[in-house]
Every structure is written in structure tokens, then in C-alpha cells.
Amino acid sequence: MSILVVGVSHHSAPIQLLEQAALSPQGVQELGSVVHASDHVAEALVLATCNRLEVVVEADTFHGALAEVGEALCKVTGLTGDDLMPHVYVHYDERAVSHLFSLACGLDSMAVGESQILGQLRSALSRAQEAGHLGPVLNPLLQRALKVGKRAHAETTIDQVSRSLVALGLERAARVLPDLTASRVVVLGAGAMSGLVVATLVREGIDDVTILNRTRDRADRLAELHGVRADDWSRLETLVGAADLVVTGTGALGHVVGADLLTRARTAQGRAGAPMVLLDLALPRDVDPEVARLAGVRLWGLAELDEELDRARAEGETTDDVELAVRAVREIVDGEVAEHLARRRAARLAPTIAALRTRSAQVVEAELTRLDQRLPDLLPQEREEVRQTLRRVVDKVLHTPVVRAKQGSTEIRAGDLGEAFRELFDLDPYDAAAVSAPPAAGPHLLPDHDDSARGRGSR
The missing domain is CATH 3.30.460.30 (Glutamyl-tRNA reductase, N-terminal domain)
Incomplete structure (x- = not known):
């Protein structure tokens, strides 16, 4: 698996x-x-x-x-x-x-x-x-x-x-609007993206914020959380027409703000031609791309913001601090991946190793039984000494292959190693004796999770 x-x-x-x-x-x-x-x-x-x-x-x-x-x-x-x-x-x-x-x-x-x-x-x-x-x-x-x-x-x-898309969008909006902190802002939607938008706006000192959502309760909760306003979805046209900045993230499958709606709304509010920015952070788009043709209107969607990010990188707006932070995160990821793979490798090999140890213990007991038949007068302490010697020999023989199997390179799949062990030693790793009563020797490992052990019914 x-x-x-x-x-x-x-x-x-x-x-x-x-x-x-x-x-x-x-x-x-x-x-x-x-x-x-x-x-x-x-x-x-x-x-x-x-x-x-x-x-x-x-x-x-x-x-x-x-x-x-x-x-x-x-x-x-x-x-x-x-x-x-x-x-x-x-x-x-x-x-x-x-x-x-x-x-x-x-x-x-x-x-x-x-x-x-x-x-x-x-x-x-x-x-x-x-x-x-x-x-x-x-x-x-x-x-x-x-x-x-x-x-x-x-x-x-x-x-x-x-640099979040929201922060970058606000950065671009500040280049268009006369005073971003004094702007009237309308946020459409009350999901995770809108929550991030509102939090960023408030953190930047922008407090004239109104949230609209088709479900008013969600808009109310988000507005109360950040100390801004909420309003009814039915007032969308009026509020958008009066806004300097509109940020959308509704997740709707059609356009929420069209060119005709925006033209009508801005005209009704006496703002035709006034500077206005729309940040469309939704996919599919909430805003009809045609609104960018209206006088005074600037529209940035995800595609345009992605281009802005690429341009910022090309122009050297990113710093060495960014590279250092990314490198530090990659080191964490690499270490966590290695640890996860090591655990999974050990888990996949656990049934086979348990079966191998069980088989070894059975061989030792069989040889001791044969020894008792040949040397019936052997003293108990002598017999125990022989038992311990046999166990030490078996443990030493198995130690290196078992350790290397559990700690070896991930270039060799755990399943391949397990198959090799099973073939060489004629093992059944899911034999009841091997799974339920593994010998105490060696670290305990969890059994592998695969269909041969648990069946398709585990769904």
C-alpha cells in the first residue's frame, strides 16, 4: 500500500x-x-x-x-x-x-x-x-x-x-486609492478567505469595513469578531457602488459583480469615474473581468496577483530573509519526512521480523528437545546454560540483518526486504503465533497496515 x-x-x-x-x-x-x-x-x-x-x-x-x-x-x-x-x-x-x-x-x-x-x-x-x-x-x-x-x-x-495575496492586493490598492486607511471597504463572503481579509484590513488600520454574505448570521459573527459592520446581501449594489475597495471571496459559481451592476451602482452613487479597486480572491471569479474596462476601476484577480508576485521576485523585492526562512522550513520538512518514512519502514517490517524471531525461538526449543533425548542425564543448570548459549548465537546472527533492515536506505523498499526475508526463511508474518506472541527479544514494533492483514472491509 x-x-x-x-x-x-x-x-x-x-x-x-x-x-x-x-x-x-x-x-x-x-x-x-x-x-x-x-x-x-x-x-x-x-x-x-x-x-x-x-x-x-x-x-x-x-x-x-x-x-x-x-x-x-x-x-x-x-x-x-x-x-x-x-x-x-x-x-x-x-x-x-x-x-x-x-x-x-x-x-x-x-x-x-x-x-x-x-x-x-x-x-x-x-x-x-x-x-x-x-x-x-x-x-x-x-x-x-x-x-x-x-x-x-x-x-x-x-x-x-x-507575502499573502491579501497583503499584496492591499499594497497594489494603496497605489490607486488616495488614502487606503480612509477607504470604504466592502468584503463579499464570510468564509476562511474573507476572515483573513477582514483581519488584515483591521490590522492595517482600515476600520470602515462592511461584510456581506448570503447567510447574514455568518457575516454578523465575522463582523463582531473584528469590530466591523455587517449588512444584508440585498444591499450589495448600493454598498458596492459607494465603496472605494471591494474584496471578494464568496465561492459562488457565477459572477457576483458584473459590469452592468457596477456601472449602475456607481452612477447611482455619483461615483462614476472615481478611483476604485476590486480584489477578486475567489475561484471561480466573483467579478466579471469586463469591469476592468470601466473608468477609474482597477481589478486584480488571482491570475493578476500571481503575475505581481512573479514581478516582485524578478525585481528583487524578495530578500535574503525570505530565502533563509524557506530554507529553514525545508530543513524541517526533510527531517519530518525522513522520520515518517523510518517509522513506516519499521512498521511494515514488524510482522516479518516478529515471525523470524518466533521461528528462531522454535528452532532453539526443538534442538533442546533433541538434546534432552540424547543426553537425558544433563543437569538442569547445564541445560539452561546450553539454552542461553543457543539463544545468544541466534540473536547475534539475526542482529545485523534486522538492524540493517529497519535502518537501511529507503532506496530499498520495506516491502521488498520483507519479501526477501519471507522467501529466505520460509516465513508467514501473519501466522497467529508470530503476531500474537512475538518473542521478547528486540524492540516491539507495530504491525503493518495493509490489506493482507486487515481486509478490504476496513473501509
Whole structure:
């Protein structure tokens, strides 16, 4: 059994395709169910954010699971294989673990180091747990990824030097609006992205903020949390028309702000031609790109902000501090990946090593029984001395191969080593005696989690 990650993100696909692949909450649930029901998949999680759609699975076979996940992605997103597959990336086993840990740390984000991904990964984990799609392989792995992400933000300066999309957007807005801190701001949506937006606005000293959401209660809660206002969704046109800055992140599947609406709203408020900025942080887009043609209006969406980030890097706006922080996070990730693989390696070999030790103990007892028949007059203390000598010989013979098997290079898969041991010593690692009563010698190791031990019914 191995870990497989299949996905598309801003690294591999244009924003237009990510828009087409964007799923509603119901779509995310459907994708998880379709993948989990596949023949070659035992556990599954779907991570859907504004700039990525990833499926993480525990795979019985690489090619079988990859084909099934690809088919599920096409089925649920409505994209054809020809449209989607050229932009799909695949991470397998060790690379999959490294990718998940890096992702949790924000190293794979559009704005490197942002911490919002931790909340998104936590939500995806909760959804998969509630749906019964996780088990003893993915659940602890994803829990570990969250801990690695928290550790990276706690032990490095990545939070201080990372540039979030919100901060970058406000930076650009300040170049257009006469006084950003005195601007009237409307935030559309009350989800995780909107919460980050409002927190950033308040931290920057911008207090004329109104939150609109289709569910008023959520807008009220977010407004109360940050000491700003909430209003009814029905007043969207009036409030947007009077705003200097509009930030959107609703997750709606259609445009919330169109060119006609904005023209009508600004005219009604006597603000036609006045400076205005819209930051569209949603995918699919909340704002019709045509609004950028209106006099005085500047629009930045995710694609434009990504270009701004690239331009900032090219112009040297990033510093050595950023590189140092990223390097420190990568060191944490590398160490955590190595530790995880070592634990998994030991767990996979545990049944085989237990069987080997059991077989050795049986050989010792058989030889002692034969010795009793040949030397019936052997004194008890002499017999015990022989027993201990035989055990020491066996332990010394087994010590080096067992240690090297558990600590050896990951270039040799634990499954391959286990198979070699089983073939050479004619072992059954899942024999009841070997599993339930392993000899006391050697460190205790947890049994491996694979279908030969637990069956497909573990879903």
C-alpha cells in the first residue's frame, strides 16, 4: 500500500482551467465518495482551495489508483481527459509525503509561507473523517502534516517574511486609492478567505469595513469578531457602488459583480469615474473581468496577483530573509519526512521480523528437545546454560540483518526486504503465533497496515 497524490494547482495549470475545475462543497463531497469507492483505493481525501484541487489516496496499486482518480476528476469536474491530464501532477509514496508536509507549511502556495492552507487542510481532514474515507494510513499522515505546518510557523520566520495575496492586493490598492486607511471597504463572503481579509484590513488600520454574505448570521459573527459592520446581501449594489475597495471571496459559481451592476451602482452613487479597486480572491471569479474596462476601476484577480508576485521576485523585492526562512522550513520538512518514512519502514517490517524471531525461538526449543533425548542425564543448570548459549548465537546472527533492515536506505523498499526475508526463511508474518506472541527479544514494533492483514472491509 502506498500514498498517491493527484492534482492540479496554480503551478501546473492556468487560472482559467482551475476555474473550470473548481467544485462546490457538494462537488468536493461527490469527488471524495467516487474516489473512495474505487477498486484500487482504500482511503481518500480531497483538498479543494482557490488555486488547487488535489486527491490524496492510499493506493493498492499505482497504475490502477491513478487511472481511477483521473476518471473521477473528469467525471466530477466535467472536464475531458485531454483538457485536464496535461496539467495534472502526480506524487507517489516518499514524494507524496514530502509534498503534503511542504503543502502544510505553505511552501507550495501561491504566496509562499501563507498559513491559510493549514485551516483548509484541517477542514478537508475533518470532512474525510466524517465521511468515513480515512483509516490507519492517511489519517495519521495528514495529522502529522498539520503538526509539521504548525511547527514550521512556530520555529521559523516564515510568517514574518511571507507575502499573502491579501497583503499584496492591499499594497497594489494603496497605489490607486488616495488614502487606503480612509477607504470604504466592502468584503463579499464570510468564509476562511474573507476572515483573513477582514483581519488584515483591521490590522492595517482600515476600520470602515462592511461584510456581506448570503447567510447574514455568518457575516454578523465575522463582523463582531473584528469590530466591523455587517449588512444584508440585498444591499450589495448600493454598498458596492459607494465603496472605494471591494474584496471578494464568496465561492459562488457565477459572477457576483458584473459590469452592468457596477456601472449602475456607481452612477447611482455619483461615483462614476472615481478611483476604485476590486480584489477578486475567489475561484471561480466573483467579478466579471469586463469591469476592468470601466473608468477609474482597477481589478486584480488571482491570475493578476500571481503575475505581481512573479514581478516582485524578478525585481528583487524578495530578500535574503525570505530565502533563509524557506530554507529553514525545508530543513524541517526533510527531517519530518525522513522520520515518517523510518517509522513506516519499521512498521511494515514488524510482522516479518516478529515471525523470524518466533521461528528462531522454535528452532532453539526443538534442538533442546533433541538434546534432552540424547543426553537425558544433563543437569538442569547445564541445560539452561546450553539454552542461553543457543539463544545468544541466534540473536547475534539475526542482529545485523534486522538492524540493517529497519535502518537501511529507503532506496530499498520495506516491502521488498520483507519479501526477501519471507522467501529466505520460509516465513508467514501473519501466522497467529508470530503476531500474537512475538518473542521478547528486540524492540516491539507495530504491525503493518495493509490489506493482507486487515481486509478490504476496513473501509
